[in-house]
Amino acid sequence: MRNFNLPDDAVALQPVRFISDDELRYYTATTFPNNPRGGCQVYLSRCAIAGGITESQEEAVGICDVLNSDSEIVADVYLTKKGLAFLYEKLNCRVIPEQEGDDS
Numbered sequence: 001m002r003n004f005n006l007p008d009d010a011v012a013l014q015p016v017r018f019i020s021d022d023e024l025r026y027y028t029a030t031t032f033p034n035n036p037r038g039g040c041q042v043y044l045s046r047c048a049i050a051g052g053i054t055e056s057q058e059e060a061v062g063i064c065d066v067l068n069s070d071s072e073i074v075a076d077v078y079l080t081k082k083g084l085a086f087l088y089e090k091l092n093c094r095v096i097p098e099q100e101g102d103d104s
Contacts, residue, residue, distance in 0.1 A: 002048045004041060006075055009068040011036035013043060015079065015087045017062040027093035029067055040066055043090065044077060052083020 014029035032039020044064065047053055054060055060078035064087060068074045079087070087093060 002045050004044050004075070004077065006037055006040055006044075006066055007068070008037060010040045010066045010074055011069050012067040012071075013040055013087065013091065014065045014067055015062060015084055015091075015093055016065060017084060018060070026096045027088065028096060029065075029071070030091040030093065043087065046090070047077075047079070047083050047086050050082055050086050052080050052086045054078045054080050054083075 012029040012031040015027045017025040017027070019025050030043075044053070044066075047064075055078065057078055059080060061081050062079040062084045064077045064079055064083070065073045066075035066077070
């Protein structure tokens, strides 16, 4: 199993799809209450085994933000198309609708 050296305060994963150079699509974050850091590690490792993680920003179609309990990004991992689909399915993610007046 790949070790992502996640910070101790990692509690959730949030996939993000690159739509264009200046547009992102955010998906719901998933927390792991029983073992937050361990849950993040397990799902990122499974995603890597499925061929869903890349080191290359050019190959990435998205990113997985690793969040702390204040919803701050403490780490991130580049995702391939397979990786984004894997996390979407396995974590039961949903698109977060854009809020009116939201520039993101």
